[in-house]
Amino acid sequence: MNLIILDRDGVINYDSDQFIKSPEEWKPIPGSLEAIARLCQADYRVVVATNQSGVERGLFDMAMLNAIHDKMHKACALAGARIDAVFFCPHAAEANCHCRKPKSGMLEEIAARYGLGDLGDVPVVGDSLRDLQPAAALGAQPYLVLTGKGMKTQAAGGLPEGTIVLPDLAAVVAELT
Numbered sequence: 001m002n003l004i005i006l007d008r009d010g011v012i013n014y015d016s017d018q019f020i021k022s023p024e025e026w027k028p029i030p031g032s033l034e035a036i037a038r039l040c041q042a043d044y045r046v047v048v049a050t051n052q053s054g055v056e057r058g059l060f061d062m063a064m065l066n067a068i069h070d071k072m073h074k075a076c077a078l079a080g081a082r083i084d085a086v087f088f089c090p091h092a093a094e095a096n097c098h099c100r101k102p103k104s105g106m107l108e109e110i111a112a113r114y115g116l117g118d119l120g121d122v123p124v125v126g127d128s129l130r131d132l133q134p135a136a137a138l139g140a141q142p143y144l145v146l147t148g149k150g151m152k153t154q155a156a157g158g159l160p161e162g163t164i165v166l167p168d169l170a171a172v173v174a175e176l177t
Contacts, residue, residue: 003122006126036079128149129153141162
């Protein structure tokens with residue numbers, strides 16, 4: 001089984017410093033849904049791993065988060081794509097939970113769900129350092145995309161060893177398929 005793990009905001013859809021709080025605010029980055037469709041055609045299981053602290057902060061509730069993800073799933077379907085699962089952490093950084101990236105709990109849960117002993121060489125695509133750190137810690141292959149916060153992340157340096165930097169999700173998929 002081929003598995004790929006994608007961050008949501010800044011990789012699949014445009015990010016916002018004010019959070020994506022409603023389906024109306026969720027807008028796909030051009031080419032991202034088609035890239036996911038190409039992954040599906042290449043027999044990848046596409047999983048999203050996303051921090052969503054807006055839930056704990058009271059900016060939106062679980063029903064709204066589900067509505068945002070429903071819009072994402074429907075947009076993918078219209079492009080011939082499928083996201084197999086969405087894993088998320090609803091906690092704010094102050095909660096110090098194990099599931100919030102940059103900690104590795106969410107990726108460990110994905111590995112367990114898909115029956116993988118480890119994430120060796122599984123591509124993990126993100127636009128921020130906190131997306132890449134748990135991937136590197138678990139032996140996955142970190143990819144930094146320059147969409148979202150990616151250019152700022154690249155400029156700040158300190159990327160995990162072996163991180164592959166590409167312009168966007170479409171470029172990652174072109175390299176993998």
